Amino acid sequence: MTLDLMLQKYPASSEYLIEALRDYQTAKIDHCVTEMEIVKIAKYFNVTESKVCSVVSFYSFLSEKPKGKYVIRICRDVPCFVNKSESILKTLETRLGIKPGETTTDGLFSLEFTGCLGQCDHAPAIRINEKTYVDLTPDKVKAILSEYREEKS
Amino acid sequence: MMVNLKINNIDVTVPENTTILDAAKANNIAIPTLCYYPDLRINSDCRICSVEIVGKKGLSTSCSTLVTEGMQVKTHTPRVINARKTITELLLANHDADCTACAKNMNCELQKLANVLGIDENRFARVLEVRPIDDHNPSLIRNSNRCIKCGRCIDVCRNIQGVNVLEAMNRGHDILISPPFGKYLSDEFCTFCGQCSSVCPVGAIIEKDETATVWNALHDPQKHVIVQVAPAIRVSLGEELGQKPGTIVTGKLVAALKLLGFTKVFDTDFTADLTIIEEGSELIKRITTGGVLPMTTSCCPGWINFAETYYPEILDHISSCKSPQQMFGALAKTYYAQKENIDPASIFVVSIMPCTAKKYEAKRSEMGSTENNLDVDVVLTTREAGKMLRQMGVEFENLSEMEFDKPFGTTTGAAAIFGTTGGVMEAALRTVYEIVNKKPLAVLDFVEVRGMKGIKEASVDLGGKTVKVAVAHTLANAKIIAEQIKNHESPYAFIEVMCCPGGCIGGGGQPYGTISKTRTDRLASLYAVDVAMPLRKSHENPDINKLYSDFLGSPLAKLSHELLHTKYQPKRRH
Structure with a gap:
């Protein structure tokens, strides 16, 4: 969906800014809003570009930098930690060959930390794009990654 | 209507809708402030002006709290002073405090504050992440390493001037006050009015010195x-x-x-x-x-x-x-x-x-x-x-x-x-x-x-x-x-x-x-x-x-x- 089409779904009022940013970014394969897009969005909602940048940089789920097709967010909070989220992180790092904050060279995966995903009773948890995975073990993570890789091919 | 209260056990009467800060000032007590600036919006961001109100659990910011009848305010208890000192030490730990090599030396509100609070050493180690200086225009120099994120420049740029070039980017410890997209002021946004340099409490925004x-x-x-x-x-x-x-x-x-x-x-x-x-x-x-x-x-x-x-x-x-x-x-x-x-x-x-x-x-x-x-x-x-x-x-x-x-x-x-x-x-x-x-x-x-x-x-x-x-x-x-x-x-x-x-x-x-x-x-x-x-x-x-x-x-x-x-x-x- 083009940005212009997406914007038309919202009244041109700044209270819809976050919602529009989120929807647009979710629909984009690289999960980011670029400078040119921010200029357009600011104009549409009649706010300054500084304001949009401020919002985008404030929320972890919004980004000005391109990300992989699948953004893997791993919970860094205590209940996941005591349920061995470190081993999950290690598996992800080894399998993907990247550290948190990085994207694989094929543009398929990004890895980042997140705060609590609300799955403490099923820790450790990760989220890949809009889908949450719980009760994880290193083997489960390997299987999940394979699924995503197959989906691509 | 007038309101009666006690500030440091002294009876004080001030008009209603007066802040504790102003009430104290009218009675010859200067509560220290940092982000507060008389003509600008009150953000109560820095918490330096915190005071104790008897019967209230936490500390209250005197710049944003209005007096009420019978209120008992303590402006300089050890607890208050300790809070102010801690905040200031934390700010200094994240500040390029090379004071003698700064245009605002002797004119700096952070420096004055540290002096008033009697800070002679800092318990916290320096954590400053050095960022580039923006001096790519003939008028102003922005040095983020000296910025204390008080928000005055944002307020004056956004609300008084309606230009909103400067805005708070990122969140928490990573906050950076900057033009959009990490650009320079000279990238065709700023009018160089310099109101930001006029209200900046420290040396983060100053004019380009040509003396x-x-x-x-x-x-x-x-x-x-x-x-x-x-x-x-x-x-x-x-x-x-x-x-x-x-x-x-x-x-x-x-x-x-x-x-x-x-x-x-x-x-x-x-x-x-x-x-x-x-x-x-x-x-x-x-x-x-x-x-x-x-x-x-x-x-x-x-x-x-x-x-x-x-x-x-x-x-x-x-x-x-x-x-x-x-x-x-x-x-x-x-x-x-x-x-x-x-x-x-x-x-x-x-x-x-x-x-x-x-x-x-x-x-x-x-x-x-x-x-x-x-x-x-x-x-x-x-x-x-x-x-x-x-x-x-x-x-x-x-x-x-x-x-x-x-x-x-x-x-x-x-x-x-x-x-x-x-x-x-x-x-x-x-x-x-x-x-x-x-x-x-x-x-x-x-x-x-x-x-x-x-x-x-x-x-x-x-x-x-x-x-x-x-x-x-x-x-x-x-x-x-x-x-x-x-x-x-x-x-x-x-x-x-x-x-x-x-x-x-x-x-x-x-x-x-x-x-x-x-x-x-x-x-x-x-x-x-x-x-x-x-x-x-x-x-x-x-x-x-x-x-x-x-x-x-x-x-x-x-x-x-x-x-x-x-x-x-x-x-x-x-």
Whole structure:
């Protein structure tokens, strides 16, 4: 969906800014809003570009930098930690060959930390794009990654 | 209604809706503050002004908490003092606290605070992540390593000026105050009004210091160094040097600049009078020949930058007159050079301005005979001029008064009030009225255009026609005016726009700590200067008339056009 089409779904009022940013970014394969897009969005909602940048940089789920097709967010909070989220992180790092904050060279995966995903009773948890995975073990993570890789091919 | 409370066990009575901070101040206790600034929005971000309220669990910020009946406030308990110290130590741990190598040394609110709190060591290790400095423009330097994220610059840029170049980016520990996309101020967003530098409590936003260039020029035997002084400086330089706000120091200022070594000390008021003749003639021409109306003034470089960046469609509405600073520069390197038989290339023109945008204006490539020979060589702010006088050890208060030099020394009261909002309008009306109606004004004072109201309106009778005029100050108000013009809804024929609150008396280069009260004091003094002048109308300035008969010819004629008028360019955005 083009940005212009997406914007038309919202009244041109700044209270819809976050919602529009989120929807647009979710629909984009690289999960980011670029400078040119921010200029357009600011104009549409009649706010300054500084304001949009401020919002985008404030929320972890919004980004000005391109990300992989699948953004893997791993919970860094205590209940996941005591349920061995470190081993999950290690598996992800080894399998993907990247550290948190990085994207694989094929543009398929990004890895980042997140705060609590609300799955403490099923820790450790990760989220890949809009889908949450719980009760994880290193083997489960390997299987999940394979699924995503197959989906691509 | 009055409210009774106890502050540190002492009975205090203050009007309702008073903050604890103000109530304490009225009773001679200064609670320390940091992010708080009298004219700006109260954010209570920094928590330095925290106090204890008996019966309340946590600490409360006194800047944002209103007094209530029977309230018991403790402003300096060990718990409060410890909190203030901890906050300050944390700020210092994340601050480039190389104080002796900072322009704000001895003028820094964080430094003062650390001193008041008695911080002699920091429990926390330095965690500063060094970021690049933005000095890619002629006016301002932004050093994020000194920023304490108080938010004052954001408030002034967003709410007073309505420009919103500066905004808080990121979150928590990573917060960075910056233009969008991590760009430089010079990337076609900023108007360089410098209001941010005026309210910054630390050295994070300062003007680009050019005092060294001036010292070098003053001691270069090849250079003929002259200086011009803007209208607003005579009521603010004294303040910069420790006198009361609004002190009129015209004569001492001339003497002080002579002591620094300037060959001639001239008055920008002279070219302010000239501006009135040119701009007044332009207005009359536009009105009588069906030209583009409304016409706005063009003296304020912040307004020009704002219009070029944000309202390129209204540039035809701006008077083509250069600002008084640039008219002076152009005449200094032509008329004055010829008159005194000096090679224009050896003339070095320094301006003392209340403004940071004037630095940008002077560097515009069209403001000179060639790009390498600009009409104004260096612009110093009021603060920089004060700095040079301190460096020289000038005992300002003891100086005997001196007069400005000729041929740019005879001026009028109309020119003096250029330094305040409404002044250019009033000066223009005094002249245009008398020229068009061919009769003297009964009363010279146009009180409707005076004062601190954001947008002021007046009507004048010009040749049997009632003409509406308006005066706007701050860019937020300028935006309202610009929108009206853009939408062809402007009811006015002539509009004065000044970008800073109060006009140049509240300019971004004026002494630190400028608040409403200091602006009002400076404003009152400029009107006092006006009343005390033997001449109060620009068209009665004999030296202006001589300038036309000896050199320029007539207003708007070929030479005037060449030297005193300019063009505006839309600034490309993205």
